[in-house]
């Protein structure tokens with residue numbers, strides 16, 4: 001079956017009626033994969049996971065102006081809608097929801113979601129307001145699409161943690177699924193922003209995953225951070241924003257006596273491209 005493209009709430013309702021998706025018993029379930037488009041194999045792995053979790057998959061494609069800072073790449077963010085649609089069709093997606101910015105945000109809008117203190121640490125410290133923008137758009141997408149399940153990548157680990165927090169704190173009736181990070185064969189985490197990298201920069205960027213994998217071979221926080229930092233310091237052309245070991249649920253620092261799963265997360269600029277990556281380590 002062809003993908004149904006919807007641009008607003010009315011289009012979504014019509015698509016869901018056509019597909020027999022709804023809350024009534026016997027009706028199909030729906031999994032949502034929110035994206036900003038420029039779809040790659042990482043997004044496709046989320047779609048496949050979504051298909052395992054529900055009868056139908058909806059993919060949203062929306063470059064959300066609210067989550068970009070004034071000096072970030074909103075205007076040059078890659079937009080490849082036609083190719084994205086083909087990728088969605090290939091993966092058996094039923095609905096693509098692609099609203100316009102005007103439909104999403106009224107000129108006179110007043111109310112938005114605050115990510116709280118957790119939105120101001122680690123990635124949030126470098127991108128003020130970013131998580132408020134993410135949570136606001138995700139809540140709006142949840143309300144518009146009304147999925148049973150939503151799938152997010154662990155590549156954006158703090159985003160996933162913040163969405164889980166919002167679902168708990170605001171009692172949202174949606175189950176959240178975290179998907180593993182898809183990587184190129186050489187370790188580079190797939191990202192829509194990788195296409196900004198020159199061949200030389202792409203080579204330099206490999207130090208991020210190399211650093212994380214080096215850290216993941218150690219078991220004590222100091223050693224983990226030391227091993228990862230050594231790799232990053234050995235590579236010229238990398239400007240580090242942060243390298244941290246944190247609790248995956250709160251994004252607070254995992255200290256020397258921390259036990260359980262921790263996330264080793266890195267953010268760095270390679271040329272003018274800002275990249276993030278992380279791995280999970282059992283302590």
Ligand code: AMP
Nearest residue numbers: 035036042152153155156180181182190
């Ligand atoms: P984006 O289009 O960058 O906003 O990403 C949309 C979704 O895809 C988010 O849940 C991301 O975490 C996820 N994602 C992006 N890159 C990857 C990747 N390499 N592996 C798995 N998920 C990813």
